[in-house]
Amino acid sequence: MRAVEIAKQVSSGEISARSVLEQHFETINNLETQVNAFNIVTIEEALKEADEIDSKIASGEKLGPLAGVPIAVKDNICTRGLETTCSSKILEGWKPPYNATVIDKLKQADAILIGKTNCDEFAMGSSTENSAFGPTRNPHNLELVPGGSSGGSAAAVAAGFSPLALGSDTGGSIRQPAALCGVVGVKPTYGRVSRYGLVAFASSLDQIGPFANTVSDAALSLEIISGYDPRDSTSISEDSPDILGVLNEGIEGMRIGVIEELSGKGLDGISTDVLSRVEEATKVFSKAGAIVESASVPASTYGLSAYYVIAPAEASSNLARYDGIRFGPRTEAATTAETMTATRTKGFGDEVKRRIMLGTYALSAGYYDAYYGKSQKVRTLIMNDFAEAYEKFDILISPTAPTTAFPLGEKTTDPMQMYLQDVCTIPSNLAGHPAMSVPFGLGSDGMPIGVQILAPAMAEQNMFRAARVLELESGE
Amino acid sequence: MVNELNDSSLNGWETVIGLEVHAELATKTKMFSSALNSFGGAPNSNTDPVSLGLPGSLPVLNEKAVELAIRVGLALNCQVQKSVFARKNYFYPDMPKAYQISQFDLPINKDGWLELPDGRRIGIERAHLEEDTGKITHIGGGGRIHEASYSLIDYNRSGVPLIEIVGAPDLRSSEDAKEYVSELRAILVTIGASDGKMEEGSLRVDCNVSVRKEEDEEFGTRCEIKNINSLRSLGKAIEYEARRQVELIESGQNVEQQTRHWDEAEGRTHKLRSKEEAFDYRYFPEPDLVPVEPSTEWINEIADSLPPLPRERRHELAKAVGVGPTETSLVVQRNLDGFAVEAISLKADPSRVLVHLENNLADGIGELTAKSFALLTLMEVDGELTATQAKTVLADLVKSGGNPKEIAANHGFESMDNSEIEEIVDRIIEENLDDWNAYVDGDEVEKKKKSGFFVGLVMKETKGQADGKIVNQILSAKSAN
Numbered sequence: 043m044r045a046v047e048i049a050k051q052v053s054s055g056e057i058s059a060r061s062v063l064e065q066h067f068e069t070i071n072n073l074e075t076q077v078n079a080f081n082i083v084t085i086e087e088a089l090k091e092a093d094e095i096d097s098k099i100a101s102g103e104k105l106g107p108l109a110g111v112p113i114a115v116k117d118n119i120c121t122r123g124l125e126t127t128c129s130s131k132i133l134e135g136w137k138p139p140y141n142a143t144v145i146d147k148l149k150q151a152d153a154i155l156i157g158k159t160n161c162d163e164f165a166m167g168s169s170t171e172n173s174a175f176g177p178t179r180n181p182h183n184l185e186l187v188p189g190g191s192s193g194g195s196a197a198a199v200a201a202g203f204s205p206l207a208l209g210s211d212t213g214g215s216i217r218q219p220a221a222l223c224g225v226v227g228v229k230p231t232y233g234r235v236s237r238y239g240l241v242a243f244a245s246s247l248d249q250i251g252p253f254a255n256t257v258s259d260a261a262l263s264l265e266i267i268s269g270y271d272p273r274d275s276t277s278i279s280e281d282s283p284d285i286l287g288v289l290n291e292g293i294e295g296m297r298i299g300v301i302e303e304l305s306g307k308g309l310d311g312i313s314t315d316v317l318s319r320v321e322e323a324t325k326v327f328s329k330a331g332a333i334v335e336s337a338s339v340p341a342s343t344y345g346l347s348a349y350y351v352i353a354p355a356e357a358s359s360n361l362a363r364y365d366g367i368r369f370g371p372r373t374e375a376a377t378t379a380e381t382m383t384a385t386r387t388k389g390f391g392d393e394v395k396r397r398i399m400l401g402t403y404a405l406s407a408g409y410y411d412a413y414y415g416k417s418q419k420v421r422t423l424i425m426n427d428f429a430e431a432y433e434k435f436d437i438l439i440s441p442t443a444p445t446t447a448f449p450l451g452e453k454t455t456d457p458m459q460m461y462l463q464d465v466c467t468i469p470s471n472l473a474g475h476p477a478m479s480v481p482f483g484l485g486s487d488g489m490p491i492g493v494q495i496l497a498p499a500m501a502e503q504n505m506f507r508a509a510r511v512l513e514l515e516s517g518e
Numbered sequence: 519m520v521n522e523l524n525d526s527s528l529n530g531w532e533t534v535i536g537l538e539v540h541a542e543l544a545t546k547t548k549m550f551s552s553a554l555n556s557f558g559g560a561p562n563s564n565t566d567p568v569s570l571g572l573p574g575s576l577p578v579l580n581e582k583a584v585e586l587a588i589r590v591g592l593a594l595n596c597q598v599q600k601s602v603f604a605r606k607n608y609f610y611p612d613m614p615k616a617y618q619i620s621q622f623d624l625p626i627n628k629d630g631w632l633e634l635p636d637g638r639r640i641g642i643e644r645a646h647l648e649e650d651t652g653k654i655t656h657i658g659g660g661g662r663i664h665e666a667s668y669s670l671i672d673y674n675r676s677g678v679p680l681i682e683i684v685g686a687p688d689l690r691s692s693e694d695a696k697e698y699v700s701e702l703r704a705i706l707v708t709i710g711a712s713d714g715k716m717e718e719g720s721l722r723v724d725c726n727v728s729v730r731k732e733e734d735e736e737f738g739t740r741c742e743i744k745n746i747n748s749l750r751s752l753g754k755a756i757e758y759e760a761r762r763q764v765e766l767i768e769s770g771q772n773v774e775q776q777t778r779h780w781d782e783a784e785g786r787t788h789k790l791r792s793k794e795e796a797f798d799y800r801y802f803p804e805p806d807l808v809p810v811e812p813s814t815e816w817i818n819e820i821a822d823s824l825p826p827l828p829r830e831r832r833h834e835l836a837k838a839v840g841v842g843p844t845e846t847s848l849v850v851q852r853n854l855d856g857f858a859v860e861a862i863s864l865k866a867d868p869s870r871v872l873v874h875l876e877n878n879l880a881d882g883i884g885e886l887t888a889k890s891f892a893l894l895t896l897m898e899v900d901g902e903l904t905a906t907q908a909k910t911v912l913a914d915l916v917k918s919g920g921n922p923k924e925i926a927a928n929h930g931f932e933s934m935d936n937s938e939i940e941e942i943v944d945r946i947i948e949e950n951l952d953d954w955n956a957y958v959d960g961d962e963v964e965k966k967k968k969s970g971f972f973v974g975l976v977m978k979e980t981k982g983q984a985d986g987k988i989v990n991q992i993l994s995a996k997s998a999n
Contacts, residue, residue, distance in 0.1 A: 120574040241573040246805035362616030363571050405800035
């Protein structure tokens, strides 16, 4: 059942929040051992909350817009008293003394947290194979990856474990797994959603966003988690956008550009299946009255290179605090420095170490200008190119991921191949713009394909209107 | 390594000193969170997710800290500008995030100066905002890190706002350096930016020292000295370090650029690390904070709210007294300049005001009012009271107030007639002829010694009622005859 429906029926007393939960827990019981979407499932706490909601309904209290809706949350978002590990050994057992702002907002809306989802360690990866607690598998085909890094959240929604999930997107970590699992995934405008309580990977790129089965469920949950937060200095001082209100307005006259550099012409490795779905999407948009043309964002092809300097640089600093001194497991050694080294050597996985080293190098004296400085210039170029494109277009489209879901283990030994999974999604993070993936048909392998819709900063409404048009075409 | 340093003077060598002063800003809460900024609480009581650097926590800039930093900048004649926070990365357990949020290429204040009491201007390169670290106590092994059995960390200080004031290498002696720090501290306290307590660590000084031949134009290789906890140690550390460097050069060796540690107990500096071992802090712009762009309006508002600074007060008092500003610095330091100006406006004798405030009112003015103070100085000038008597009356006024005339009368102070004093002088000369001859024939030193002797005897005889100046005049006149 869709989240909007659940909230409506729970609020009206048609169904109980407890029965909704029990249904979802049954699905989890049946499939979770195979999918491994969760690091922890909070059955007892969730049932307690469901009962509280039901008794409030019984006593005639008015409830929030997500009344009784189960939600799964990526394990890099802090939950008070509940283990938050980022799927890393270095945070095993750590229970934050506070909630992320998004968690408080969800609670205020009467959503029910049902568990913390698996991800690539510290959100670094595109397959959820870099988890210290084992990989998550794609519910559509257990031999394949769900994408990543928010693979657990995408899989949880795709498998019917939860109608909603939250993930975080630094370079595509919501959109790419959404595409590979056949669900809707949204990266909002940078600053739309508070990052307070999101364990930082790359602070200037990270953004929390929702997963859902439908565009309207995604819209509803985005409305709830958005809004200015005084605890996040990069938070935008604007109220949540009214997305649901404009969702069905159609796209008559909307100017839509297909980013040619990300749609086969500038990049190798984008599968013909994926390209033909993007092509199909343009037809749907045209039919709906939009003006669809080819668009150019030349610098977007440098996005991946710039990203793999900026993100690791910030990560090398953000992850320096995991030293075993104040929290998390500690590996004792003779001196303080050796203790820190031993703790980090044991606690971090290979990909995390790789990026810490990359980032440390990029920020080192004598290299800063050549790497970090230059990457920031590329970032500015990308922003400029987007700005130019948005003079002609209201929204842009491209593939979300270059391929459909791939087999476990296929890319783990070749980091570059793995990094290429995010080639189409990274530019939006560098620009700080919103972008989302909408499921739009299947590949010849029978696996889902997502189309990415990109919009300028704060233009989530247009992005969602177009997404809704694609969704209608798919028969939702 | 030079182990024993003789006390040879630095003949022909000049010491070049630049100071980096860290001052804790007097805010209610921390730089980036609402945890309290207060000294002396139970360990780790003033902490929160931000000051502990917990995963997911984010810094939010305290506006008061920015305001105080701007106050400092304006008081130090700096240019206040748009600034950007940066992360300074290094691993140390007192630094919970393993990076310190500081400012790097765009500090909030730059290019200012501070005027020493003697009128020399010392350049201020920058004064930027940053956060303080936690505090580590090593247990066992005499408190030294290497022998300690374990260490305790108190994060109460973590995230306390600091301003780091980087002075130009314009200072030339340990005295200069001490004066600079005193002046800086006075400014910080006056404008309410910091309590300036060195003993509580709210004011900390790192010191860059190099030496060069007086005729040289280039600076020598410098060493940075850390762990200086008082003005006294600052002076000692500079003197030690300058001698060490001179001896190295004179014995044909080079000074190596180093960070050195001042050892108070041993009275010497130790090598901490060389330039090659210096940390690479990997500075980059702090992505969790936005640039600080104070509006001109706000800056002007802050400028208007600044109280008169020590320099201005020295000049004002100097003008009132009719002396150079150097001579009023002690009174301003004691915060008695306002009182002095008031007394002078009530017709007090300016030079007596200055003398008393410098010499006789070190412990404050107590019950003394500007009016009675003014009257007292007039009585002195009119010859109603000798200096010694005035001092006694002043002490009474400080203790319990009152009218100086009445107090003087109660003490039976009446100034003596000159002829009366002359008689006493003659008698004393008769009784001490040998000393008198020594006075008459002696050189200047001897004369001074003997005059002291005679004045002392006259004072004893007159129970302090004679004016020492008059006695000297009589002695001098008699010896000339």
